[in-house]
Amino acid sequence: MIEVAELRKSYGDLAAVDGVSFTARTGEIFGLLGPNGAGKTTTIGCISGLLTPTSGHLRVMGHDVVRDGTAARRTLGVVPQEIALYDELSAEENLGYWGGVQGMRDPVLGRRIQAVLELTGLLDRAREPVKRFSGGMKRRLNFACGIVHQPKVLMLDEPTVGVDPQSRVRLLELVREQAKSGACVLYTTHYMEEAEALCDRLAVVDHGKIIAQGTLAELRAMLAEHDLLRLQGSFRPEAAREALRRIDGIEVLQADESQLRLSLAAASRRLPQIFSALAEAGAEVRGTTLTQPSLESLFIKLTGKELRE
């Protein structure tokens, strides 16, 4: 279990994390979703003891991370964003090292190494130097090194960045297996679809703050089954806003000279009405994108921008 209360981490005047609070429970996958620079990695850094929080409380499996860091870290497994492996060593030796630094000893360590190698599909390449591995294999080994000691809390910081689709699917399966086996999983990502497919509960983070939190259903409910309609073309923003204000149930999320973003129910049926109103406002629509309610549309609704912007 991870308990984070009013966590703040500042670098001078810059608040990288600003009052973040959440609880990730045993056996669930808790997602931290947000764009690059939102404060996800800083939050994980504070929980893992890598960074000292400016203020707030952090507990991992009941251990205070600041006061009783060693005990907290004993329960932790971390899969960092970068591939933190020794290229010169084999997969087996890497696992032996990372298991060893977590305090594991043979023969338990040896058995566990074989188990995670099998789990990650690397058993046949166990004795090969890691530098000969493909990117996906390295990602899987990076994951394996985080779980070799069977941690009660597993934190994964964007583990699928730069991974081919096949390896990504395999990695996500492995993460689910960890949660099923009783681990508390904290998963950070900026991929909406990954968060939707994987996480039991989510916190959406932007500029160091949590802007929404709950289960996927709870977050979708915040959108009230509204679709996201994106119109591209040339617009006069104020005139467009004025024209759309006259149509019931339309929320203008964003309006600039090249695009409009609208949130509305049953958008497909109301397209002619919208085009007509915009034409009267002197707008020229050249492209239309309709998105069903999703985390992406929630993020845009909450922040007025796309997650990858």
Add this chain to the structure above:
Amino acid sequence: MRFVWISALKDLRRLRRDPMALAMWLALPVFVAVTMNFVFGRQAAAPQGRLLVADRDGSFLSGALPGMFNQGPLSRMVLVEKVNEDSGRLRLEKGDASALLIIPKGFGDAFLNNRPARLELITNRSQRILPGIIEEALSVLVEGSFYVQRLIGDQMRLVSGNGRPSETSIVEASVAINRAVRSVMRYLDPPLIELQTSVVSDEPKQKKSFGALFFPGVLFMALMFIAAGLAGDAWKERTRGTLRRVACTPSPIAAWTAGKALAAFTLVLAVAVLGMAAGGWLLGVSLSHALPAVLWAGGSGALLYLLMLFLATCASTERMATFLANLVLLPLTMIGGSFFPSEIMPSSFAAIGQWTPNGFLLGRFKAILDGGMTAGAIAAAFAGLALAAAVSFWLVVRRLRGTFLV
């Protein structure tokens, strides 16, 4: 403690998988050692210079003068070669000789008739010691010649006069020379100066070969390069993220650092053992105090590693760390007595060099290797080394826990 061992083992395994890195660190020291051995082998460290002689006179005496350099110990230090003046000057300019002696026309006559004559000695300015030896030797010869002229000048004039001397003249001259020599012999043999001798050491100091003179410096050059190379690995671990990953485990960063220092010590110890064996075999280095010397080299290597690691962790980027390492490595190696032994350095440089970290450690290594330190002094030196390593270790861990980690 277990994590220290795990960490050291990991680094040693990584080194074993990347032998090119070790080869690159050892390339320059090995090159210097091989060159020294090739050039000097096991010969004693006696320098040999070349004296070019341009004889404008061509007399019996001018011909005999260079021959004086072929007498006794001087003959092992100075090779004499007769040349004409122009080619002599040209070769001296090219640095092909230590000095050029020009014997003027009329030198023989002037000597026999007790008239002043001027010998011209042009020395090679790029050399310091050998031209000085030749100049000193020549001045001694000139002074000696003065007394010879005074003593037997008349007889020499008699036999070297114009035309072939008669047998009577030769006999008269010989008898006169014999009498003159006998008359001064009571002053020369035995000498009136009494020399008292006493044994200062049971083991007479052996003359070191050139290779043996260079050996400690070359070994410490290798240690410096290894230390700098291994220290750079901290940046690799930081960039890869393995250092941050370690910081997320219950194992302390201090243990990680200790593991790295242990790996450095082990590697340096292995290099020192092999180096000593090679030094003994190829260069005639005395191995009678090899054990404490090897341990000292290992400890020195670990300390130099920690110092270089501290420097690396002070840098803001990996590139800056490399730049800093290069900035200190070559000057320290030069002045610390690794390229040129302090014994042949100008005294002012040697005095500075002995206070550089590597120069200080090298000085103690030489003293231990030569058997010039008592057991107590060696123990004190090791205690000082351990203290310096502990302070360096503390500084490194402070840096690693601070801004370097994140």
